[in-house]
Amino acid sequence: MIDQRSDQIATEFGKACRHALYKCLTMGNSPTEPERDPFILELLRYVDQVTIKVEAIKFAQEKHKDQKYGSDPYFTHLQAVADVVKIYGPRVEAIAYLHNVIEDTDATNDDLYKLFGSEIAVMVDLCTDPQGANRKEKKEKAYAIWSKLGPAWNNALIVKIADRLCNIRNCVATQDSRLQMYKDEHTQFKSATFRTGVAEELWAEIGSLIGKPATTLKEVQT
8 A cells, every 4th residue: 555655755756767767868869849749748648647547546545544444444345456457557546546436435537537537536536436225226327327428438347357356356255245236236237247358367267256257247338
């Protein structure tokens, strides 16, 4: 877990790297203008994404600080989800750290928009269950939304799939009775969130943990 001092260092390091990189490349050593060089632009974008991820960690730690995930600090769940999606890059990790912050804390979508921009704010909103009288009603509303999402919103779906995987892993490890709930929901959940070629390794593990191989389940093709 990143403490206050180390996450401050990481944030400042990211800013310093961005500044130093740009400064070096404006001294005439770059074959093209830095602001037009695709490689340089990609490096600068990556530094920006890492900075956003660190800010997301700090925000999530503060908002969830008094909450528990079972007997553990709630942040352990957020860290687990972020670890699963690490292969998709720091921007998706940021969404993972923030995925429950609207649903489970006093944070608002406006807060996220101001701090992290519109894309991440919308992605986190898509990870948030709609209001409903009970879990079944909330999930049915969420499935209706997720099933209509196009490729532009795959990162939100990846985080939801990773979140479900981590919850199932925890249930298996702790023999939590909620595992049956996830089994009962699985077909509907997958029908709403599955996209061909997206997070297939996560689906494979989910299937192995709940005893439903991916090839036997209804899959949404988009």
